[in-house]
Amino acid sequence: DELQKDKPKNHFTVGIYDDVTHTSIGYDDSFTTEADDVIRAKFYGLGADGTVGANKNSIKIIGEDTDNYAQGYFVYDSRKSGSQTVSHLRFGPRPIHSSYLVNKANFIACHQTVFLEKYDMLSDAVEGATFLLNTPAGPDEVWDTLPREVQEQLIKKKMKFYVVDAYKVAREVGLGVRINTIMQTCFFAIANIIPKDEAIAAIKDSIQKTYGKRGEHIVKMNFDGVDRALNNLHEVKIPDKTCGLNHRLSKIRIQPPVPDEAPDFVKNVTGMMIADKGDQLPVSAMPIDGTFPTATTQWEKRNIALEIPVWDPNVCIQCGKCSMICPHATIRMKIYDEKHLEDAPETFKSVKARGRDFPEGSAFTIQVAPEDCTGCGSCVDICPAKNRTQPGLKAINMQPQMPLREQERENYNFFLGLPDYDRRKARINTVKGSQLLRPLFEFSGACAGCGETPYVKLLTQLFGDRAIIGNATGCSSIYGGNLPTTPYAQNEEGRGPAWSNSLFEDCAEFSFGMRLAIDKNNEQARELLQELAGEIGEQLAKEILSADQKDESGIYEQRERVKVLKEKLKTISSPQAQRLLTLADYLVKKSVWGLGGDGWAYDIGFGGLDHVLASGRNVNLLVMDTEVYSNTGGQMSKATPRAAVAKFAAGGKPTPKKDLGMMMMTYRNVYVAQVAIGANDSQTVRAFIEAENYDGPSIIIAYSHCIAHGTDMTKGFSHQKDAVDSGHWILYRYNPDLIKEGKNPLQLDSRAPKISIEDYAYQETRYKMLTLSKPEEAKRLIEFAQEDVKTRWHIYEQLANLDYSQIPDAAD
Structure with missing residues (x-):
């Protein structure tokens, strides 16, 4: 069509909406070359729930045990376990050459119920397609739990609908959150690609090959999961749109990808990426210089936890261990004047603050971010406080997320509005004191229960408002700086860590370069300050140059002096004054850190690490081993x-x-x-x-x-x-x-x-x-x-x- 135009484009793109250089050409997104006898399946899973591995096994089983040809393509971002995965599978009687994702699916499986609130996954379903949902709701209750958009498409497209409570089965057989073999069994039972008995035998053979080395008990648990899956698989009767059941359409709607109070860029650009619609963004929406805002994980609200921690103030000893250990900074604690509780939500919890460091009338609260928690349970495991009246319970206990989500969302928003504790008064060299400081690393894409992230979070609590971080490529760079959202955050003054990703091998040298640049800028600033002391004021210059910045009070006072300095410099027109204005912030102590894992520090980057530590310069290296x-x-x-x-x-x-x-x-x-x-x-x-x-x-x-x-x-x-x-x-x-x-x-x-x-x-x-x-x-x-x-x-x-x-x- 394009070539038939009088002036066709010489260079063009397809699928990219280029409204800047106008090289894109239109296309019919409903066009398809796939025959009806090809099974086209999409599986929506959660990283580490085994969905991708199970689908790879399904490809092997069908490709090797039948006359069908098989193809698989797996879409997942570079974040760690806990993010969405989408498996695209095709099976058919002829060789498959489709080099694109499935967009006309006749089988769709949703392995996480919460995805229905976030993604319009049935928009790709063809008429008569099959939908398999993992949900705790039974076949008689599930219809009323679905968003209206899902219900309408099930009816309009005359789909078949099946449900299974895979997590219930997994818990019963000891698999925890690994639901892969359960959902795989359900797929084979519904799809009828292979006779059911043959499919189950093939699945069990694959389990033996995959898990045999890990022990017979692991194999047995997976076998039990396969055997129980079919007993818990149920077909759901979909109301016919002509039978007068419109009143049964749900009031639940698919939620916007980010809350309405999010900044415009987050709503218009980041939100589209979160909703899996990033390909629809025009080129003009991209930042010109490639920079993206920080502190954006707070808007993502992944809601992936089945259970979240609930605080019991009557049992709590206010030690701060749960906040300290939380890998995703979803458990926070604050001490504040009890007068701020006047407008607190009805279910907001507080108790009198313990400790001689806190004035009379101080209240203490531990609050969970319910939609950002990953449900790892580490807080419960580490909590030392025991409930003497109810053995088995602690000051933190896990409870189902769904019934608590709305009230705890309101409580968390109120909690965020409470004043942060004054850093100058906190005993930051203690666990409790350090946890009164706001974390500037939050809600990352790390695995649930990650052993690395509490260290990064602690670093940002102690030094984050003046930290310069170089991050070796690896886990910590992936969960630390991955589109579409960024976990490094800002405090109420807009300060937060300056973060940059180095190569795998040169993190230490990369951070060393930052240290050299900071020291040089500080040196220049001090020279210019001495030169301009007569115009600025001898006393102010002397106080800045001799400032003791060994603690929070000293750093705060230096910032106040620099603030005065910058105001005075704005009134001086000399080139030296204008140069000092650009360098003045370097007069405040900066904390330089290089972060990475053992692959960097012990192996690939060891030579550079050794060189930097031997240099004698003030560079801090954190090795998460x-x-x-x-x-x-x-x-x-x-x-x-x-x-x-x-x-x-x-x-x-x-x-x-x-x-x-x-x-x-x-x-x-x-x-x-x-x-x-x-x-x-x-x-x-x-x-x-x-x-x-x-x-x-x-x-x-x-x-x-x-x-x-x-x-x-x-x-x-x-x-x-x-x-x-x-x-x-x-x-x-x-x-x-x-x-x-x-x-x-x-x-x-x-x-x-x-x-x-x-x-x-x-x-x-x-x-x-x-x-x-x-x-x-x-x-x-x-x-x-x-x-x-x-x-x-x-x-x-x-x-x-x-x-x-x-x-x-x-x-x-």
Whole structure:
């Protein structure tokens, strides 16, 4: 059609609405070349629920066991588990050459009920298509739980409708949230591609191949899930639009992708991406310079948690551990004047604040962000407060999200309006004090129960309003800076972390460059300030140049002075004054951090990390050690411990874990700490503050449990205590400033091992699976691992007992 025009476009695009250079040409989006005998299926799942893996297995089963040709394409963003996945599958009697996604589906499965509120997934269904829904509602109740738009399309397109409560089945057989085999069984039962008995046999054979190495109990749980799936699968009768049942159409509607109070850009651009309609955006909607706003995860409202934590103020001891440990910053705490409760919602909870630090009349609240919580349950696991009247309950308890969503949304919005605690008054070197500070890293796309994100969140609470962050490519860069939303946020003054993503290998050098630039700008600013002191005021210049910025009060006062300085500079027209105006903010202390995982720090970027720490410059490095290349699929790194199974170490890693902290201590002028927030949160807070206060290079190595370990993520933080108690992970702080006082710089913050390495390790699949595939080798390696623990502890104990009274300061 385009070529038949008098002046056809010489260059063109199809599918992109180019309203800037006008190169796009129109097309008929209803056009299709696919025959009716091709099964075209779409499956909407949640990352880590097993949907993608199950569909890959379905392709193998159908492609190998039938005469059908098969094709699969899987769409998911680069965020971690917990984000939406869409599987596009085709099966047919002829070779399939379609190089595009399914847009005319005759089978659609929704594995997460909440997706019905967010996505118009039935718009791609053809007339007579089949819809399979995972829902807790039974076949007689489900119709009234559907959004009106879904009901109308089911009726209009004369679709078949089936429901199954896959999560109920999964819980009953011990699979947790892994519903993949259950939903896969339902698909085969409905689609009739293979006779039902043959399909179930093929599914079980695939289960045996996939999970056999993980133990017979894992295989049995999946088998039980398959067997129970069909008993819980029900067809739902759809009302005929001619039978006078219009009154049964729902009042529930598909929700807008972001709330109405969101900024215009978020509503018009980010919201379209969230709704899976980003391809419909015109080119003119994109930012000219490629920058996107921060603090946008707060508008996403994913609602992926089946259960959320509920606070019991009568049991709570106000320790702050639940807030500290929350991987997604969805549990917050505030202490405020009780006068602010006058307009509180009826269900808003508060209690009198405990502690001598707080004035009379102070109220305390712990509040959950119900639509942002991932339901990991880590807060409940870590809570130390027990309900004495109801055994089994704590100060935080999980309850179904849906009945609580509306009231807790109102409560959370009210909570956000309460004043933040004054940073200058908070004892930020304590767990409770640090958790009174607003997190400037929130609602990320990390896995539910992630072991890394609490460290990033804590960093932003302590230093986020003046932090400059370089982030190595890996898990932390994916959940930290991924379209369409950004978890790094801003405080009420609009301050927040300045974040940038480096390459995988050069995070330390990248952050080092930031430090050099900041120091140079600070140097220039100080020179110009001295030069202009006569015009600005000698006293103000002197106070700025000699300011003590070691604590929050000092930083606040310096900011106030710089604010006055900038106002005075606006009245001076000289080039020096205008230059100083652009540099004045560098007179306030900046905190430079490089973040990344063990793949960067121990392996790929080790040379740069070593160079930067050896430079003596004030750069802080945070290594979130998952002991494996988490982002790329679980490959072995030098941080992987002996006896653990990983990719490239299928027979168990034969060599010990690299001791990065010990290596960096040999410089004697590098602050080094090894922490585990779940084992000792107070030590973790102290380490972060000491590292940032130390005027020189620092490195914090943080134990980070990971879904790749094959551990129960709900209990991941309490499991960190096992890692410490076994001696696998020694807690310590090495502070070179103590050498100046004649003290030993190494302080051990954990005690001698009190459980065996086996007691710790065999709670994780990465160790346990070797006992099934190679039991003799597993026994040999775990014995070596136990010796590693004994040797390492013996060395550290000796170093911590050295007498430094006669040892000169290495920094001199």
